[in-house]
Amino acid sequence: MSSSLFDLTGQFALITGASRGLGQYLGRALANAGADLIVTSRRKDDLQPFVAEIEALGRRAIPFALDVRDLQSIEAMAAEAYASAGRIDILVNNAGCNVRKPALEVTWDDWNLILDTNLRGAFFVAQQIAKYMVPAGYGRIINIGSVTSVAGYAGLGPYGASRGGIRQLTMSLADDWGKHGVTVNCLAPGWFETAQNRVMYQDKEWVEYLKERIPLKRPGSPNDLDGAVVFLASESSRYVTGQTLLVDGGISTGAMRATLKKPTERI
Numbered sequence: 001m002s003s004s005l006f007d008l009t010g011q012f013a014l015i016t017g018a019s020r021g022l023g024q025y026l027g028r029a030l031a032n033a034g035a036d037l038i039v040t041s042r043r044k045d046d047l048q049p050f051v052a053e054i055e056a057l058g059r060r061a062i063p064f065a066l067d068v069r070d071l072q073s074i075e076a077m078a079a080e081a082y083a084s085a086g087r088i089d090i091l092v093n094n095a096g097c098n099v100r101k102p103a104l105e106v107t108w109d110d111w112n113l114i115l116d117t118n119l120r121g122a123f124f125v126a127q128q129i130a131k132y133m134v135p136a137g138y139g140r141i142i143n144i145g146s147v148t149s150v151a152g153y154a155g156l157g158p159y160g161a162s163r164g165g166i167r168q169l170t171m172s173l174a175d176d177w178g179k180h181g182v183t184v185n186c187l188a189p190g191w192f193e194t195a196q197n198r199v200m201y202q203d204k205e206w207v208e209y210l211k212e213r214i215p216l217k218r219p220g221s222p223n224d225l226d227g228a229v230v231f232l233a234s235e236s237s238r239y240v241t242g243q244t245l246l247v248d249g250g251i252s253t254g255a256m257r258a259t260l261k262k263p264t265e266r267i
């Protein structure tokens with residue numbers, strides 16, 4: 001098998017929400033595979049440490065301000081990014097947010113914040129970038145989903161709706177743009193500790209419970225998404241579109257203990 005199947009040299013990858021967390025994990029993996037990056041955050045200054053890190057690898061990293069809840073901001077970022085880079089081969093639609101609340105306490109504004117950011121924002125970023133990919137006849141769009149794209153959790157109703165929506169949107173956009181050489185897939189991480197969920201990981205009892213539920217018996221580590229994102233961004237996935245790839249240690253299996261702790265007679 002040729003290593004060119006996973007080589008991104010000469011390509012530009014745009015990663016939204018690259019000021020921290022998974023956006024940086026994903027961008028780092030693409031840069032290590034050879035890609036130059038366009039990175040975004042609502043505050044361009046917040047991107048400077050990551051830009052310096054990527055440039056130290058010998059790659060370009062061009063920062064832009066972007067608020068995915070603002071259509072004008074999306075349109076301006078897309079036009080300026082394309083003008084600066086001259087091409088956009090890969091989009092990682094990663095910007096997102098969460099509000100953890102029992103369903104009875106969710107407000108109208110909570111719902112709008114989550115759905116506007118995670119679903120409407122992802123659609124319009126994809127649309128504005130596809131305007132360049134479609135005429136080029138090539139593109140790789142990777143929408144970030146979640147284990148909640150395929151499973152339900154109390155306290156995550158609006159978030160799960162946004163992530164289930166991303167999975168469906170991925171399938172529809174794959175059909176829209178496949179004929180133009182643009183693939184659209186969803187990369188769905190399981191549980192990774194980041195700023196968005198750090199409070200959960202401070203509860204040791206909960207961490208033990210989480211590990212027990214995950215077939216691979218640990219939460220995700222920063223490099224666990226590398227292979228999947230490079231696969232979906234590269235030539236290697238050329239005949240894969242509309243799919244959701246769960247990288248979650250197996251928690252989406254819904255696994256639970258179905259045997260008693262003490263060996264007993266067969267039941």
Ligand SMILES: NC(=O)c1ccc[n+]([C@@H]2O[C@H](COP(=O)([O-])OP(=O)(O)OC[C@H]3O[C@@H](n4cnc5c(N)ncnc54)[C@H](OP(=O)(O)O)[C@@H]3O)[C@@H](O)[C@H]2O)c1
Nearest residue numbers: 017018019021022041042067068095096146191192194196
């Ligand atoms: N961590 C996990 O276990 C996990 C699992 C599955 C899926 N995910 C998803 O993966 C993505 C990244 O998660 P994370 O854990 O890395 O979260 P995070 O640490 O909170 O980072 C979120 C990123 O999204 C950006 N963002 C938030 N609202 C935005 C807006 N309105 N416009 C533009 N950018 C915005 C933030 O940038 P600024 O604040 O700098 O603008 C930040 O860079 C999210 O979509 C999340 O739902 C996370």
